[in-house]
């Protein structure tokens with residue numbers, strides 16, 4: 456039953472954006488004045504559960520809830536608890552989420568109780584003023600409370616930071632020491648040209664090859680084969696005893712090992728983060744009570760998974776590669 460795409464890649468990882476809404480407005484991610492989907496267009500949590508269940512029956516082993524901010528979707532813990540039955544049955548190996556941390560102090564314990572073991576928390580700076588500036592609406596103290604609560608609940612945290620030239624590049628060494636010091640891995644990510652934002656991405660773009668060279672002046676970094684099922688490549692940091700990951704969609708295209716597809720909160724499946732082709736799964740979901748139509752539509756979509764993305768950020772290509780924001784497809 457495994458889903459195999461035309462390039463022989465086995466699709467075992469589903470990311471689900473449960474809402475396009477977010478309580479932050481990170482400047483590199485969204486415009487300040489965003490138009491969100493009317494709530495009536497969203498799949499219900501029961502429908503998302505049904506879709507995820509079909510994917511799990513078809514070989515998905517790792518499922519990540521994302522958004523928007525997944526923890527601002529009303530009643531989200533209902534979905535997490537429902538999905539956790541697939542952990543109990545052994546059909547699903549990992550249920551996880553990517554969050555900005557703002558609501559974690561409320562939900563950490565229940566997430567752990569549902570079998571969530573690891574989460575990704577997005578955090579681009581440890582400076583409260585800079586944090587407020589980059590998120591437009593965020594409060595660093597609240598996120599720190601969330602991180603404390605998650606660790607107290609026994610959740611493993613990986614911090615994700617988008618590397619932004621002139622914003623946090625000089626701060627990454629401190630963030631690495633802080634994260635590793637608290638037992639968290641840190642992953643740095645290259646900014647991707649997705650959706651219109653208010654600023655210019657060319658000014659912010661920092662190739663991670665440059666960042667790594669700078670870090671190597673202070674740290675001893677050794678490549679290691681450690682993997683978490685996603686695109687990050689890891690190094691061991693001798694000085695901190697922890698790990699640092701690099702996600703390099705721009706400088707090192709990792710599409711050859713892509714095992715992922717992404718579902719939006721309206722039931723659209725994107726077979727690639729950086730391409731426009733999609734498949735509507737809402738119609739076959741709603742067309743019948745059985746899952747046959749849905750299963751066929753998924754097979755057809757996987758059969759169209761493209762070889763990879765072709766993101767470019769330079770002064771000549773000053774347009775997003777895809778018009779949708781990351782919050783639509785889910786990070």
Ligand code: SAM
Pocket residue numbers: 477481483484521522523524525553554555556575576577578615616617644645646647648649781782785786
């Ligand atoms: N709200 C959650 C969060 O903050 O983690 C989940 C959704 S957010 C869109 C997922 C991740 O995508 C975050 O780490 C965010 O920093 C990252 N992101 C958003 N826009 C991006 C872009 N254009 N390029 C690279 N990463 C981006």
